[in-house]
Amino acid sequence: MSGIEARCSLPLGSFGLEAEFAAPARGITGLIGPSGSGKTSLLRCVAGLEAKAAGQLTVNGECWQDSARGLFLPPHRRAVGYVFQDAALFPHLGVRGNLEYGWKRVPPQERRQDFEQVVELLGIGPLLDRKPARLSGGERQRVAMGRALLAAPRLLLMDEPLAALDQASKSEILPYLERLHRELAIPVLYVSHSPDEVARLADHLVLLEQGRVVASGELHEMLARLDLSLSHGEQAGVVVDTVVGGHDEPYHLSWLDFPGGRFAVPRVACPPGQPKRLRVHARDVSLSLERHSGTSILNIFPVTVTAIAEDSPAKLLVRLDAAGPPLLAGITKKSGALLGLEPGMSLYAQVKSVALLD
Amino acid sequence: MPLFDPAPIWLTLKLASVTTLVLLLIGTPLAWWLARTTSWLKGPLAAVVALPLVLPPTVIGLYLLVALGPEGPLGQFTLMLGWGTLPFTFPGLVLGSVVYSLPFVVQPLQNAFEAIGERPLEAAATLRAGPLDRFFSVVLPLAKPGFLTAAILGFAHTVGEFGVVLMIGGNIPGVSRVLSVAIYDHVEAMEYGQAHWLAGGLLLFSFLVLLALYAFRPNGQGRAG
Numbered sequence: 001m002s003g004i005e006a007r008c009s010l011p012l013g014s015f016g017l018e019a020e021f022a023a024p025a026r027g028i029t030g031l032i033g034p035s036g037s038g039k040t041s042l043l044r045c046v047a048g049l050e051a052k053a054a055g056q057l058t059v060n061g062e063c064w065q066d067s068a069r070g071l072f073l074p075p076h077r078r079a080v081g082y083v084f085q086d087a088a089l090f091p092h093l094g095v096r097g098n099l100e101y102g103w104k105r106v107p108p109q110e111r112r113q114d115f116e117q118v119v120e121l122l123g124i125g126p127l128l129d130r131k132p133a134r135l136s137g138g139e140r141q142r143v144a145m146g147r148a149l150l151a152a153p154r155l156l157l158m159d160e161p162l163a164a165l166d167q168a169s170k171s172e173i174l175p176y177l178e179r180l181h182r183e184l185a186i187p188v189l190y191v192s193h194s195p196d197e198v199a200r201l202a203d204h205l206v207l208l209e210q211g212r213v214v215a216s217g218e219l220h221e222m223l224a225r226l227d228l229s230l231s232h233g234e235q236a237g238v239v240v241d242t243v244v245g246g247h248d249e250p251y252h253l254s255w256l257d258f259p260g261g262r263f264a265v266p267r268v269a270c271p272p273g274q275p276k277r278l279r280v281h282a283r284d285v286s287l288s289l290e291r292h293s294g295t296s297i298l299n300i301f302p303v304t305v306t307a308i309a310e311d312s313p314a315k316l317l318v319r320l321d322a323a324g325p326p327l328l329a330g331i332t333k334k335s336g337a338l339l340g341l342e343p344g345m346s347l348y349a350q351v352k353s354v355a356l357l358d
Numbered sequence: 359m360p361l362f363d364p365a366p367i368w369l370t371l372k373l374a375s376v377t378t379l380v381l382l383l384i385g386t387p388l389a390w391w392l393a394r395t396t397s398w399l400k401g402p403l404a405a406v407v408a409l410p411l412v413l414p415p416t417v418i419g420l421y422l423l424v425a426l427g428p429e430g431p432l433g434q435f436t437l438m439l440g441w442g443t444l445p446f447t448f449p450g451l452v453l454g455s456v457v458y459s460l461p462f463v464v465q466p467l468q469n470a471f472e473a474i475g476e477r478p479l480e481a482a483a484t485l486r487a488g489p490l491d492r493f494f495s496v497v498l499p500l501a502k503p504g505f506l507t508a509a510i511l512g513f514a515h516t517v518g519e520f521g522v523v524l525m526i527g528g529n530i531p532g533v534s535r536v537l538s539v540a541i542y543d544h545v546e547a548m549e550y551g552q553a554h555w556l557a558g559g560l561l562l563f564s565f566l567v568l569l570a571l572y573a574f575r576p577n578g579q580g581r582a583g
Binding site for chain 1: 477478483485491499500
């Protein structure tokens with residue numbers, strides 16, 4: 001049995017955590033939900049930091065907790081790496097001392113990462129002799145990730161590692177997170193309240209509300225589900241996986257192919273054939289009955305309406321099938337009425353802008 | 359009588375050193391428990407530890423004298439073990455000093471432990487450090503300033519005690535005639551010159567100890583983070 005299977009109950013302030021989910025053995029699973037929904041508590045239960053938590057937890061076939069059998073491994077006996085929101089580096093140790101803390105406590109034959117390799121992967125070589133107090137927020141978070149990886153985890157837990165950082169530090173860290181995503185063979189549970197953040201990093205989502213798992217599943221499908229809170233609000237939107245199809249040199253554009261057509265985006269520095277993940281926000285997609293020629297919008301795709309839901313008293317959210325991946329469009333109710341929108345209808349989606357994710 | 363008798367000074371330093379050592383050994387687990395427990399016993403025990411701050415030393419001395427005497431419960435216990443009775447002996451004096459100086463060691467340690475918070479311990483636990491390992495590799499280094507304060511205060515406070523010593527130690531040269539008792543003696547005997555020497559020395563010593571305490575106290579700038 002591979003992957004993570006967790007069932008966990010824990011009394012919390014106003015409501016109890018009663019969460020059950022499964023996550024694949026590889027890749028990043030985003031635990032997402034509004035603040036106060038119990039994401040961090042759930043992560044702490046998985047790490048064994050909540051001694052009062054009852055339930056059952058299996059990680060890649062290894063049972064870490066089974067309250068029915070009275071089994072509860074304390075955190076230091078679970079092979080987890082935990083990256084805290086505030087990094088939680090030891091102030092009395094230097095960067096090297098912090099990195100070596102877990103590393104030294106793992107028997108050499110069980111070590112899974114090479115010290116030098118982790119230092120290189122996270123770009124923390126120049127920081128090794130510094131004290132945590134002399135690091136920037138982004139550097140601290142990178143050291144915390146390295147420290148967690150060097151403890152030879154079989155499961156990496158990250159609690160909003162970007163939440164305490166300013167925009168500049170976030171952009172500094174994200175490429176490292178993406179590298180981890182590509183190069184790590186262990187599963188990651190990644191807590192976040194930001195759909196944009198998980199859209200960029202995750203493969204799988206678990207949505208929490210009020211201490212309950214409302215839904216979980218594959219990222220693309222989860223982002224496009226109209227019945228979930230994820231698809232509502234400012235950050236609503238889908239992710240489209242594309243491949244660089246070629247470049248339009250005179251206009252400095254690149255073509256990104258997906259089953260439903262090709263996106264034109266400002267020139268990317270990638271050779272053809274390279275995968276690219278795009279974020280298409282619902283607010284940037286409009287609908288029309290005909291393919292307009294007199295428009296400045298380049299990205300227009302034939303789509304079919306698959307579902308319609310109310311987003312707010314004035315707005316509708318429309319799920320579209322673009323010959324493969326789902327798209328979401330946010331339009332006003334009035335426009336919906338004027339177009340005579342109904343499921344099954346064929347029309348054109350105009351995508352005003354997209355965000356390149358990696 | 360010689361102009362200057364160093365015996366009370368040595369006895370005082372010996373008493374204060376042994377007392378400080380004993381206090382650190384029993385104060386550390388006690389302070390750790392007080393800092394971490396959620397038990398209802400926390401309040402009552404903290405109050406008992408703080409009692410010497412409030413009670414006149416003669417009260418503590420009186421109770422210890424009674425308890426440790428041949429008729430007292432602790433006295434009968436020590437007699438049973440074949441140790442004799444403790445009052446008017448050096449070990450008895452150490453016991454009295456330990457009780458008397460307990461809050462001066464336990465409270466700074468407890469504050470230091472509480473200031474560390476849960477987070478570094480949780481981080482260490484997820485990095486495969488067991489409870490004892492966490493205590494030695496995280497708590498001790500982070501609480502170092504607290505230990506320094508506790509040791510200096512425990513030592514200095516023991517040097518300065520008088521009432522407890524007089525009650526359970528009496529005034530036996532080489533056994534219980536510590537500095538403060540010697541000064542009292544000199545004053546009683548109208549030997550103001552010698553009293554001044556000892557009193558002045560104690561004043562200077564205490565000032566230097568407290569100066570060291572405040573000078574070594576980290577200002578927070580270098581250690582924060």
